[in-house]
Amino acid sequence: MLSQVIINGIMTGFxxxxxxxxxxxxxxxxxxxxxxxxxxxxxxxxxxxxxWSLFSLDPILSLPVSAALIFILGVFTYxxxxxxxxxxxxxxxxxxxxxxxxxxxxxxxxxxxANYKNVTNTIFASKTIKxxxxxxxxxxxxxxxxxxxxxxxxxxxxxxxxxxxxxxxxSMNRSTAQLMGINTDRIFAITFGLSGACVxxxxxxxxPFTPITPGSCTLYSVLAFVIVALGGFGxxxxxxxAGLLVGVVEAMGGYFLGTSFKxxxxxxxxxxxxxxxxxxxxxx
Amino acid sequence: xxxxxxxxTGYGNVQVIYDFSCEVNPGEVVxxxxxxxxxxxxxxxxxxxxxxxxxxxxxxxxxRIDRLPAHKIVARGIAHVPEGRQVFGKLSVAENLMMGAxxxxxxxxxxxxxxxxxxxFPILAERSxxxxxxxSGGEQQMLAIARGLMSSPxxxxxxxxxxxxxxxxxxxxxxxxxxxxxQVTILLVEQKVQEALEIxxxxxxxxxxxxxxxxxxxxxxxxxxxxxxxxxx
Numbered sequence: 001m002l003s004q005v006i007i008n009g010i011m012t013g014f015x016x017x018x019x020x021x022x023x024x025x026x027x028x029x030x031x032x033x034x035x036x037x038x039x040x041x042x043x044x045x046x047x048x049x050x051x052w053s054l055f056s057l058d059p060i061l062s063l064p065v066s067a068a069l070i071f072i073l074g075v076f077t078y079x080x081x082x083x084x085x086x087x088x089x090x091x092x093x094x095x096x097x098x099x100x101x102x103x104x105x106x107x108x109x110x111x112x113x114a115n116y117k118n119v120t121n122t123i124f125a126s127k128t129i130k131x132x133x134x135x136x137x138x139x140x141x142x143x144x145x146x147x148x149x150x151x152x153x154x155x156x157x158x159x160x161x162x163x164x165x166x167x168x169x170x171s172m173n174r175s176t177a178q179l180m181g182i183n184t185d186r187i188f189a190i191t192f193g194l195s196g197a198c199v200x201x202x203x204x205x206x207x208p209f210t211p212i213t214p215g216s217c218t219l220y221s222v223l224a225f226v227i228v229a230l231g232g233f234g235x236x237x238x239x240x241x242a243g244l245l246v247g248v249v250e251a252m253g254g255y256f257l258g259t260s261f262k263x264x265x266x267x268x269x270x271x272x273x274x275x276x277x278x279x280x281x282x283x284x
Numbered sequence: 285x286x287x288x289x290x291x292x293t294g295y296g297n298v299q300v301i302y303d304f305s306c307e308v309n310p311g312e313v314v315x316x317x318x319x320x321x322x323x324x325x326x327x328x329x330x331x332x333x334x335x336x337x338x339x340x341x342x343x344x345x346x347x348r349i350d351r352l353p354a355h356k357i358v359a360r361g362i363a364h365v366p367e368g369r370q371v372f373g374k375l376s377v378a379e380n381l382m383m384g385a386x387x388x389x390x391x392x393x394x395x396x397x398x399x400x401x402x403x404x405f406p407i408l409a410e411r412s413x414x415x416x417x418x419x420s421g422g423e424q425q426m427l428a429i430a431r432g433l434m435s436s437p438x439x440x441x442x443x444x445x446x447x448x449x450x451x452x453x454x455x456x457x458x459x460x461x462x463x464x465x466x467q468v469t470i471l472l473v474e475q476k477v478q479e480a481l482e483i484x485x486x487x488x489x490x491x492x493x494x495x496x497x498x499x500x501x502x503x504x505x506x507x508x509x510x511x512x513x514x515x516x517x
Contacts, residue, residue: 165379168372172375176370181435182355
């Protein structure tokens with residue numbers, strides 16, 4: 001039974017990791033804390049829901065569309081909100097994205113109401129695979145495999161492509177990157193877009209088993225912050241490991257202490273780790 | 285090639301450079317010398333577009349560049365080797381060099397230039413897979429220069445080559461620069477007045493953001509003002 005719990009935790013962890021990878025891109029690279037990250041996820045979920053309810057598109061199939069839509073939302077956020085306050089002092093950028101998160105959340109509530117929306121009858125819904133003594137839910141498995149694949153894709157993009165390396169160079173030294181002929185403005189926009197695409201895809205993978213309501217995004221947002229901090233800022237592999245850790249801790253906390261305490265355990269672990277290793281478990 | 289006319293520049297409301305004019309002709313090595321805080325680096329940053337001038341003109345190859353963003357100025361043919369080397373520490377030596385050739389689209393051409401740099405600085409070839417931050421100060425300086433050359437600039441701006449380097453290394457890096465100057469025009473900013481003027485065709489002495497004296501390298505080395513102020517004679 002316990003190993004079954006751990007397996008479920010790992011599968012959730014992969015999805016958390018993808019959401020956190022999105023956050024770590026903007027946080028680690030641009031040094032901008034995007035408070036609207038959870039709302040990006042929310043809108044990704046509503047995008048998948050909308051495509052499903054209007055065109056009967058399965059979220060797995062419409063994943064590229066959700067990812068593309070939130071990519072656009074990310075680029076839009078950069079140019080309309082973040083870029084204007086990039087040079088402003090202190091917490092201005094953070095407050096600006098906080099404001100954006102309010103707008104996005106309440107806009108969602110206005111359009112979709114606060115009632116839970118469910119995407120049902122998806123391809124993998126209520127099917128399981130039996131592996132020895134374990135039962136693995138297919139929708140969870142699809143989300144885990146999809147999230148891992150996309151995380152590795154992002155990692156490859158950052159490490160192997162010219163634009164990816166330019167993103168890293170910009171994160172290390174903005175003005176020197178400009179001296180290389182890198183248009184850092186464009187790099188920031190791409191990074192914000194990529195961050196959005198990660199959550200847009202994660203949203204599509206989650207909706208088959210996650211009810212959607214505007215209030216739920218806060219929790220995912222906070223979880224993503226915790227995972228990024230645990231993984232080390234800007235560290236994509238760190239976010240992957242920390243995502244798995246949080247997934248497993250959540251599942252075990254729920255198993256041993258009851259579901260009402262599972263998040264308390266995660267945040268307690270976070271507090272302890274931050275006392276001992278402020279740069280995160282996998283930080284530079 | 286480069287013409288700076290009546291330039292006033294600085295940061296925010298703090299003016300650093302006052303009414304400065306200078307010129308660099310094709311094929312020259314020009315040195316800007318002056319003590320720490322005299323505004324030399326600010327001048328280079330303004331030329332390369334990292335700092336916006338308050339007023340005045342900067343002309344390169346006959347065209348105004350003082351309103352262009354930094355990344356477009358690189359494309360015009362100016363490369364800037366910044367003060368303190370500023371290599372991308374977590375990137376490998378080869379990746380650093382490739383970033384230097386960011387504006388070059390042709391992959392074959394990039395590879396060719398990479399090989400040229402490895403020939404010029406064999407130590408970089410040896411360490412090409414290593415993270416730049418693991419290099420010694422002298423090696424990092426060579427990397428910074430090589431990175432600047434990767435875009436095949438017409439004009440290379442070099443800021444405080446000697447900063448934090450042992451004297452023997454300064455000599456070696458200056459040797460390399462001399463070699464490079466056969467192909468690229470160089471504008472050098474340096475606190476080490478003697479060394480900088482020795483390799484320069486012409487020089488400018490800056491004090492408190494103002495031009496004090498200009499002339500050939502040899503003339504300046506002989507001038508009273510340079511001897512008194514910078515060489516303790």
